[in-house]
Amino acid sequence: MNIPNxxxxxxxxxxxxxxxxxxxxxxxxxxxxxxxxxxTDILDGYIARKYNLVTSFGKLADPIADKLMQITALILMTMQELIPGVVLIVVVAKEIFMGLGSISLYKKHIIISSSWYGKLATVVFYFAIIMTIIFKMSDLSNGYADMLVKIFIGMAVASTLFAFVMYVISYRKISNKSK
Structure with a gap:
């Protein structure tokens, strides 16, 4: 097992x-x-690419770890009523569809690496989650803070949906080529 893994x-x-x-x-x-x-997500990707330590395990496990961390945060933040439940539903539905698509490609021995739009969506969601927790921790529950949280979460959902659309387009291209 190497350092990125x-x-x-x-x-x-x-x-x-x-x-x-x-x-x-x-x-x-x-x-x-x-x-x-x-x-650790940034470091493992950087080290893997820079030192040519990219592995099939890393390609599969890295996005799973990211999504589990993100979904854990969203489930708990929904339970604590920090974010609306629809955010969790959108993200989980997207991840289920992406997981099913990845499994179907994996059966054809095709592993897709993450793309810039997937990484962007992850960064935006990480930022939105951290800012929401900071506002909650700081007890900054006022109109401006609440509006900022809605904007951050809205941007995160929009970037996630954009990434999903882009992955669907990529999936179709790859799937059509492998027929």
């Missing part, structure tokens, strides 16, 4: 710890753990 595995370990912290409203710890998860 170890960093990905570390992210899997961080998910329940982060979830525990967020669930119990230990917001500072949750922000630190969520940020650490984001940093």
């Amino acid at each position: 170890i960093l990905t595995a570390l992210r899997f370990v961080l998910i329940p710890i982060f979830g525990y912290a967020l669930y119990n409203e230990h917001y500072l710890a949750a922000i630190i753990l969520f940020t650490l998860g984001g940093i």
